Amino acid sequence: MNTPNQQSDRPNWPAVGALSGVFALRMLGIFMVFPVLAVWAADLPDATPALIGLALGVYGITQAVFQIPMGALSDRFGRRRIIVLGLVIFAAGGLVASQAETIWGVILGRGLQGAGAIAAAITALVADITPARFRTRAMAMIGASIGGAFGLSMVLGPVLEGIMGVPGIFLLTAILGLAAAGWLLLTVPRVPVNGGGGGLGLELFRLPGFTGLTVGIFVLHLVLTASFVILPALLRDTTGLALAAHWQIYLPVLLGAVAGMVPMVLKAERGSRAHGMVLLALAQVALGQGLMASSGGNAWLLIAGLWIFFIGFTFMEAHLPARVSQVVPDDRRGAALGLYSSAQFLGAFVGGAGGGLLLGFTGVPVTLGAAAALVALWLLLMATACRPRESFEC
Numbered sequence: 258m259n260t261p262n263q264q265s266d267r268p269n270w271p272a273v274g275a276l277s278g279v280f281a282l283r284m285l286g287i288f289m290v291f292p293v294l295a296v297w298a299a300d301l302p303d304a305t306p307a308l309i310g311l312a313l314g315v316y317g318i319t320q321a322v323f324q325i326p327m328g329a330l331s332d333r334f335g336r337r338r339i340i341v342l343g344l345v346i347f348a349a350g351g352l353v354a355s356q357a358e359t360i361w362g363v364i365l366g367r368g369l370q371g372a373g374a375i376a377a378a379i380t381a382l383v384a385d386i387t388p389a390r391f392r393t394r395a396m397a398m399i400g401a402s403i404g405g406a407f408g409l410s411m412v413l414g415p416v417l418e419g420i421m422g423v424p425g426i427f428l429l430t431a432i433l434g435l436a437a438a439g440w441l442l443l444t445v446p447r448v449p450v451n452g453g454g455g456g457l458g459l460e461l462f463r464l465p466g467f468t469g470l471t472v473g474i475f476v477l478h479l480v481l482t483a484s485f486v487i488l489p490a491l492l493r494d495t496t497g498l499a500l501a502a503h504w505q506i507y508l509p510v511l512l513g514a515v516a517g518m519v520p521m522v523l524k525a526e527r528g529s530r531a532h533g534m535v536l537l538a539l540a541q542v543a544l545g546q547g548l549m550a551s552s553g554g555n556a557w558l559l560i561a562g563l564w565i566f567f568i569g570f571t572f573m574e575a576h577l578p579a580r581v582s583q584v585v586p587d588d589r590r591g592a593a594l595g596l597y598s599s600a601q602f603l604g605a606f607v608g609g610a611g612g613g614l615l616l617g618f619t620g621v622p623v624t625l626g627a628a629a630a631l632v633a634l635w636l637l638l639m640a641t642a643c644r645p646r647e648s649f650e651c
Contacts (some may be wrong), residue, residue: 268391268621273383277402279340280379283347283436284403286369286430288410289483290423291505294363294499296500297491304360307610310486312363314609317482320602326378327420328595336382337447340375342447346510347373351431355424366427380578385448390471393542398576400616404574408515412509419501461593466584469639471600474486474577476635478604480542480628481570481610482547487621488563491549496556499528507559514567521572533638534572539636541569550622631641 291313298309331339347370354366380399386393417426461467492503525534545566552559585593615624 258431265357268388268395269386269446271464272386272445273319273395273398273605275426276379276383277398278400278438279344279441279445280376281402281406282433282440283344283373283375284406285413286347286351287303287408287418288432289414289426289430292411292414292489292503293418293426293500294489295486296489297418298363298530299490301357301361301363304377305613306486308360308364310483310609310613310616311522311609312360312609313486313613314366315364315379316603317605317607317609319368319371320374320376321599321606323374324602325592325595327374328381328592328598332380335447336378336385338440339378340382341438342439343373344374344434344441345376346370348431348438349373349377351427351434354532355427355431357424370430371602374602376601377595380581380594380598382445382448382604396497396581399578401575403578408511408571409508411511412504415503415507418570419499423496428637453630456555456564458571459596461585461596462583466580467597468582468634469576469594471597473573473635474597474601475604475607476485476631477542477570477573477577477607478520478601479611480546480606480632482605482616483607483624483628484566484614486609486612487624488549491559495552495554495559504561510560510564511571513569514571515563517564517568518572521568521573524575531576535576536636536640538569538572538576539632541565541637542573543571543632543636546625546632550625550629553622571581575593638646 294313295309298304298312327339350366350369350371350373352366353369354363355419357363357366369498380396383395383399414426415428423430446564462471489503492498492506493500496506498505521534521537525531545562545564548562548565549559550562552562581594581597610630614622615627
């Protein structure tokens with residue numbers, strides 16, 4: 258029986274583009290509350306730093322739990338059906354959060370958003386419609402769509418908060434989820450699946466490359482989410498800008514980060530330089546966290562740290578998904594992408610919940626400093642335990 262990949266030797270670029278757009282719309286809905294939630298939620302009944310961090314990161318634990326079964330279901334029942342189901346669940350979560358009157362309602366809504374776990378199904382569908390020799394480019398398109406959605410959300414979140422408030426943003430995320438489902442049905446063709454099977458894929462952790470990727474994406478999103486437990490209030494207090502005006506910081510910072518990241522991507526495409534670019538990106542993430550931790554009320558130092566952090570983050574966010582397609586066997590694709598996505602979102606949960614707890618018990622410098630130390634440890638591992646010409650072959 259032919260697999261979906263064998264149906265054509267040419268990639269369906271319009272469908273890949275549409276799937277990138279669907280992914281971007283969903284991630285836009287997840288990320289738009291990042292720069293505004295912590296400050297807004299502080300005034301809700303029962304709110305504490307730990308519960309605010311949980312509200313920010315709880316979508317990660319439900320994503321981590323549901324990625325693997327949703328990926329397996331897509332093998333059995335078809336990718337499009339499971340992606341649409343996940344988008345409907347995501348929209349329901351946005352609706353619940355928009356009506357929340359306590360921090361617990363926000364936690365419930367964000368958790369429900371995460372339960373619509375479609376990352377594995379989308380990336381598996383992209384691989385289904387893309388021959389192996391084009392798959393890295395297609396996965397890079399998905400990674401770029403996520404990075405673009407993140408950057409746009411950092412600008413739109415504060416602006417929309419000033420117009421419609423955080424409940425309005427949650428309602429908008431529900432609308433975006435339903436719009437993404439409609440777009441998918443109109444633009445992406447049905448693709449036969451081979452019925453799946455073969456268990457959860459835990460044996461894939463014997464592959465050195467896959468192990469490094471899952472650890473890496475876990476740490477990256479842990480650090481990102483922990484940072485945004487802190488950053489909204491820190492930017493407000495350090496720069497004096499109201500929350501709705503924070504886009505004035507995020508926009509130039511992210512544009513500058515993209516400008517700094519593009520040369521790294523071009524160099525990483527030359528296989529022998531990929532490992533060096535990964536090490537540079539990790540150093541940037543750690544240095545950025547360290548500068549933010551030590552800014553001590555200096556707005557320029559804080560913004561410089563944010564910029565350096567985002568150069569490394571945006572590079573890794575685009576690079577890691579492309580690497581997944583190169584280190585796992587085609588016949589274990591669904592399971593591999595489910596495990597990889599679970600690690601990503603589990604990192605977001607640990608970062609949100611752990612960052613909130615650490616912030617409540619210590620303070621901003623210690624929390625950001627701990628994140629910097631964790632990335633530095635990852636950098637040390639990559640520098641000493643990986644073969645120089647093959648990043649993540651640990």
